[in-house]
Amino acid sequence: MKLLFERSVPGCGCTILPACDVPLVELDAAKREQALHLPEVSENEISRHYTELAKETHGVNDGSYPLGSCTMKYNPKINEVAAALPGFTKIHPLQPDHTAQGCLEVLQTAEKLLCEITGMDRMTFQPAAGAHGEFTGLLLIKAYHDHRGDTKRTKIIVPDSAHGTNPASAVMAGYQVINIPSRADGCVDLEVLRAAVGEDTAGLMLTNPNTVGLFDKNILEITRIIHEAGGLNYYDGANLNAVMGLVRPGDMGFDVIHLNLHKTFSTPHGGGGPGSGPVGCKAFLQDYLPETGAQSIGRVKAFHGNFLVVVKALNYILMLGREGILQASQNAVLNANYLRKKLSGVYDMAYDETCMHEFVMSLEQEKHEESVSALDVAKALLDYGIHPPTMYFPLIVHEALMVEPTETESKENLDELIRAFLEIHEKAKTDPEYIRSAPHTTTIKRLDEVAAARNPKLRYEF
Amino acid sequence: MNFPKELKYSKSHEWVKEEADGTALIGLTDYAQNELGDLVFVNLPQEGDSLAAGEAFADVESVKAVSDVFSPVSGVVAEVNEELADAPELMNKDPYGAWLIRAGEITGTEELLDAEAYEAFAKEQE
């Protein structure tokens, strides 16, 4: 595919702006001297260029997308319609409140509904994504301890099965990370946790269901251990799609939570963003939220967060309502268990018991016997027009493939997914080289990532 | 796999070459580079940084992983192999030529293995 710059023809362009209707003023300051290379392309060329790029981009609308931990569910089109209403898009963030009552009502309504769904008391929409929410939520914990003069609490406990953002966020919030090993079934080892807590414990970061897709049955005991040690519990909301409407993090003993509106609440991922990572908290932490007052941690982003993304999520929640939210998580869990059941026996399940919205398979045996790795199976799925599962995560499972089908896939799609997985497994035995060299039907084949990292070429040179 | 006789080895897979002037060159073993795969970058310390035996002084990156490199000696970084910054692949191609640092003012050394013992240790790891 040509780069936009390679489509450039000097003299081409679009007619966008009218002539200036006031006298031209020369800039009274140092001017740019270097040339500005931007493409010179007609609107037709731009349109075709991006149509070509779109064809080479796999989205949820192109096919199954069972990417574990990412909740690639269908993105309802009405979300987009709502977020494109001029009454939202044309509102300046610094308009006086009385002229932006609709926007404020959107935020207030979304806060009320999401607090009810999560069992929290207050919520901020400033964080732009999950990791940003983690950072914000941890600062609430930090402010809580700081305001009590409890400054010796310098450590955050993170299980080794956690998302990589958890430890990275804890460090950004000024904490030392205590990694604790998980039990063989991926759940928290209570004895290890008891030994890890102390007067220096600021809190625990946990996702439940955890990253191997299991609901930690000891959750109430876990959060109690932390509370008794004087720490607070942080809930990573990445996996809320398994239990929304059925289990409220607030009822499990969590004090702070972030949500990923672009995952659980169907606003699209946009190829990597924009997302929205609102942070909810119990009432005793509300004074520390951004945009509150003297005790606030301060703002974590300009203005009010990714507002138009919140509009989409609100739209989704209003449409689903109590019943729809419940059905979404029930079917997310059903679809995952249906897949798991159909694949177990052929693929090794890391934990072959009832899973929540996702499950993890291990390709360790195939790697050993046929030299076919998790990566190879993932690449082979590309030839079926299926986006592969998350690879090599969680770190506690070797050769992991993490599968999250979501509730919006049809039974036919799930059966097709099963068929593809089984065929690949069979082929790995009869013709492993074919799987190792997959994909075969995509326009681009496996890319040389080593060369890309050793000699980074990060821009087009004119 | 290659285990030169004149070198000493740590259990965390670094090699040490003791020089006549009392300094020592430190690098990654053939076994280590093979396990890590194609290396794409190395984060080196600065001259004058202190070294503590058993603690990380650098890290190496492959495409999808990062690994610490531990110092087998206590002392000071006397010299850094700047060449590796532009050519990390040397650690794969010539592990015993591609030294990372020269350690000086050495005050202590971890218990090190000779080539034979390290070879046996490396085999055990597989």
Added chain:
Amino acid sequence: MGNFISTTEQQQKEMLQEAGYDSFDALFAGVPEGVYQKDGVNIPEGLSELETERRMEVLAGKNQIFPHIFRGAGAYNHYIPAIVRTVVAKEDFLTAYTPYQAEISQGNLQAIFEFQTMICELTGMDVANASVYDGATAAAESIFMCRERKRMKALVSATTPPQVLETMQTYCYGRGAELCVVPEKDGVTDLEALASMLDEGVACMYLQQPNFYGILEDAKRIGELVHEKGAKFVMGGNPIAMAVIRTPGECGADVAVGEGQPLGMPLGFGGPYLGFMAATKDMMRKLPGRIVGETVDSEGQRGFVLTLQAREQHIRREKASSNICSNQALCALTASVYLAAMGAKGVQEAAMQCTSKAHYLQKELEQAGFHLVYDKPFFHEFVTDTPVDAELLMKQLEQHGYLGGLVLSGGRILWCTTEMNTKQEMDELVRLGKEAANR
């Protein structure tokens, strides 16, 4: 009521059975009693699509849309070409995840590579990342690119927009980093104060150009001062202005960041916007977030991948320099399409119109008794005092569909114009101002 499930109740029953469960409840048997809400949570019943749309239209209708906007202060009302809106609405771009599977994400990856190139061009820097949340978080992240063992303190000019400065302060609170504000003098950074604050412990100095008051500072001189003391120079900036003013690269910046919203993103009550980050080649590996690089596939064809990933949190975990995961890919795409549609000439024309209109409005307002507070070169924003109560004036303008400038402390007003403002509406604004003054 609404849901987007693609199986029938009958199919669900069969699937439950095939998976070995007799009910949905059986799937959740592991959830402890007491926390399991069998019948769901207490929120209203769902709505149909039509009802939902009506509800959202009512909400949108409660906002006042200003046909005439003279307020900026970090969010700017520019024209958005039609092609921008249609390209970013393409479902494949909209519904894809981060392009970790390069073979089926070449479109997305190439779009980011093109974006990185355009940001390098605008800023005059060597390398750029795939974007971060917004200009304020980009500024905050830049501090942590510059800190070294012996240089841990960051300086920031008091002329930085408050929402950017406050975000930097919050990030510094997190890591316990020291952030010192360099005072302003006559609307610009106080160079004497800066010189006295630059010591061996300073990691970097952040300057926004144009600054909060719209003024173009002597950035090159500030960069020289900062470099003389061995610290890094970080410049924040407006991407439209960068098309015509001396670029961060030309000013000697080590890192350049900014708010990309002017490049085709609607005001949207503050977001989603776009943070861009660029740096010199030396600082490349310090850039946070995703970066796309060019390489070849097994058949030798050109292709693109996410690269330098070992910097990032999913690999480096607690040793990562940032926790950032998501970027603002769709907003980066928006900016790319905007820049392609406008072209260099178009962006420079927009910049020139911004400046010309701001100067026209400033002169007209001056005659109406709104005096320029700082006699300094400005881009498309400027501060005046006012002969009437500023808040009262805003209320009166509002009634005529005018969103006036932002009221600052001491009754001063920060005005903004873009290519969207016509001479006719500026004349009307001045007339309304005069009317208010004479009342």
